[in-house]
Amino acid sequence: MRSILSSLAIVVIFCTTFAHAEPTTHSDDNDFSLQWEHDFGQVFVSTQPITTDEAIFLRTSSSSLSQGIPTVYSLDFDGNENWRVANTNSTMQDMSPLEYVKAGEGNCGSWPAMVLVGWSDGLFQALDATSGHLIWQHQTEVFAWGITGSMLVEDEFVTIPTRNEIVQLCLNGDLQFNQSIGNGWRNGITQVNGAYWSGDENGWLWSATEDNISSYFIGEGKIRHPPIELQEERLLIHLQTSSGSAIYDFNTVSKESTIVRNSGFSPGKPIVVGEYIITTDSRYLTSILCTTECEVVDFESSISNGEISEFFGDIIAPQNTAEGGYKIFHLGDNGTLHLSGTANYHDDWYGTSGVASWTMDGAKHMLLVNDNANLKLYSTSAPVTAEQSQQQQADTDWPTILAMLCALILISTTSISLLREKFHSAFKFFTLFCTVLLYFTLGDLMQAWSDLVNEDAPASDAWDNEWPEEWMGTQVIIFEFKDQSIVTGGLIGHETVLELTKAAALEQEIDVEIIDSSLGKYVVSINNVAGEGWEYSVNGQPGTVSAEYSEIQFDSIVLWKVL
């Protein structure tokens, strides 16, 4: 008997201790959690979203209007749309990455913060980053399609690779020059020593200045990325060939090219990470070191044909397969590559868009999107700062901690009394323990019980058609006095009637007097009107518990009525 009681006592003590353990902070926690997702429909997203301090910008593309209209979006960091600009003529797969330009001025004049957009119908637009309003636009020549490659923004100029031209505009929209080149696709521009270099679909590398145009044959194949600038005025080219791909080192002075390595099919856009160049294709992710000559340092298996990105010190490569997902590689100090992880999500599919990642206030964030056009923001929790830590300590709920300590002592005493076979004493401590436990869990208990026994009425039952439409789907609260009503809508995120009441009172700058009662918080008066008391209803259903314990939904309509 004693051993059973001892075991029971130990179990109860441990249960009590752990049931009230405080959650710990995760300052080193790198686990990303989904913050929101935004589905853009049946269109594609082939380019990396870009971010500023204020907004996220992203473009969609399609090959027919029945699939969807190609559109540029601006979103806030909660996933809400700020603005959108569509182009019904641009149905040749928009793959030209967006560029953000800060407000500035130069010899050409001044310009506000802009998002630069090259469309596949040849239209080049500068959109106001805040409003999406058109600031200026320039129509480039179209040969089957228009702009599909990466533009280059320098100082007060933007240089654009079109289907068969290199066009330079001032950031106020004035044309600086244009030069004809071979037909390109998803090409890109790199500036070396005053000349603008871009490849075409026949393996030629073009060099353009305002006054001159020249071309150099690299090899049989297609150049579909901006060349990578190396030391000593050299360029690295990843040429797509009929048998796979070939990586070349091209000297812009001697005009000679040297093959570095043959690799897989459909190369993507190489990037520079530190002193290494990382190339990607359907077979490998390759690390190359280029000093006086280029040499392959390491390579890892990967199928990535679009944009690869730096990712908090690593490299992330979207896998362009039906299974999709991402491979994350760590680049060692000596240029070696190591697969450090894979990331998979519910909507994995083919994808070529790079991953936008940034750190803000200590929290890491990343934007993921693939050909399913479902943009997702994942974030880690922010580390706790010293100030926050102090605030947390100040916010420590000492009464609850003390109460829990008392409960622990009480149940321990109960157990000891049981062991000593002082049953009446044990009962006394046990009842006290139960009372303390019930007292501190009553709120949760009431809410859980209320959910169980009450049927939720739909918010539409209490909706007033005279209210603004933007209130729909938000929390609305009405204070109904004898002679007037005060209605507050558009509130979000409140979990109980009392929380919502306090928030609305704060917004309306009215006083709500609340006292403790034996059945929970009691609203004595609203706006200094007590009447015979106040009663509330949620979606037309009378409240049956204290407002403190009455849980509400995201679209609940609460009515407080004076008696």
Add this chain to the structure above:
Amino acid sequence: MFQSYGIHGPVLGPVTGLVIDVILLALAFWMLASPDMKKVSNILTFVTLVTSISLLRVIMVPLPNIQPVTVAALIIGAQLGARRGVAFAVLVTMISNFIIGDGIWTLYQAIGWSVVAVIGSTANIVVDGKLQLNKTYVIAALSAFLFDFIVSLSVLGTVSFSGFIVYLLNGIPYDLLHAVGNLTVAAWFGTWFNESIAKFQSMEEIEQKVVDGYVTRT
């Protein structure tokens, strides 16, 4: 008080409220009208009981539905009899609600605790001056549910029958807390409280003494 919880009893006008108060007060004094109450010490003891329990109830308002009055009414009913138990219940309800908040619920609370006192007087929880703890625990716990049910009747007339059932169901956690609170009060203070008022003779004892004295003289 129930207004804040959505469902409420009928709103009383000032005259109706006054009439209820007068009736309750008259009931209390009628219950107290007995020979032993002519003794100043008994009166003082009773006033002390009523005042202290009323004060205790006011102090314990922030604790949700922990009602020391229920156990006190039970033991006073057992020790002093039904009449003084009812008087105690009515007076404590009126005095404490005067501070906490008065309304139609005062009537139902007075009735509820009066019923508890009557149960105490008939349940034989005090035998030879000693509190029968196990029996007291059971009755104290059940009294919580009974009292809360009686008080809940105050909303009848303002809600449908189905609404009343939902109202009762929603109150079960409160009832549970009341019952556990009663057990705690009975376990910790029951014996002490019983012994404290043991010297205060019950109506039945007074009657017995009167009868015994009459028989002795004759």
